[in-house]
Amino acid sequence: MAIIIQGLSQCVLCGQTLDNSKEITGAPPLTSNIKDPLFIFSDAGMHVSCLDAHPLKENLLYQIQQGDRVRGAANARCIVDGELITHPDDMLGFGMLTSDLGEPLAAFNFIILNRNNKYKWDKRNAFISLAEEFIRSRKWESYGPFNSLEYFMKELA
Ligand SMILES: [Zn+2]
Numbered sequence: 001m002a003i004i005i006q007g008l009s010q011c012v013l014c015g016q017t018l019d020n021s022k023e024i025t026g027a028p029p030l031t032s033n034i035k036d037p038l039f040i041f042s043d044a045g046m047h048v049s050c051l052d053a054h055p056l057k058e059n060l061l062y063q064i065q066q067g068d069r070v071r072g073a074a075n076a077r078c079i080v081d082g083e084l085i086t087h088p089d090d091m092l093g094f095g096m097l098t099s100d101l102g103e104p105l106a107a108f109n110f111i112i113l114n115r116n117n118k119y120k121w122d123k124r125n126a127f128i129s130l131a132e133e134f135i136r137s138r139k140w141e142s143y144g145p146f147n148s149l150e151y152f153m154k155e156l157a
Pocket residue numbers: 011012013014015016046047050
């Protein structure tokens with residue numbers, strides 16, 4: 001969850017300071033893609049009332065729920081062989097690639113796989129093509145120098 005400092009942090013939706021006058025909530029880090037509509041919520045604090053009034057609330061809660069399902073070492077199972085990934089370095093976790101469920105790339109949201117199985121993954125080429133297309137269509141722009149989508153593509157190449 002986002003770190004919220006009462007009286008200092010601002011609501012990402014209305015810009016007002018988050019203090020104890022209104023109920024507040026936070027969202028976990030979701031995406032580093034500044035072009036994703038949910039980027040604004042990523043790792044941010046907000047008023048419950050502002051979130052309630054926001055048209056993307058349901059999508060946000062859905063994505064957070066999907067992320068919660070794969071978080072934690074006990075859930076680190078490779079999509080290829082179903083085995084628990086015991087070495088953290090072996091794990092590739094996509095997280096939320098896109099919040100737009102109409103995007104074909106959304107089928108790859110929150111996938112976890114063991115790098116050692118990458119050549120056994122039957123959707124590897126499909127994923128790389130979709131990721132390339134997503135970037136070529138300028139739907140991905142990273143916040144900061146690290147482009148996680150390009151990183152996943154390179155790791156799987
Ligand atoms: Zn607010």
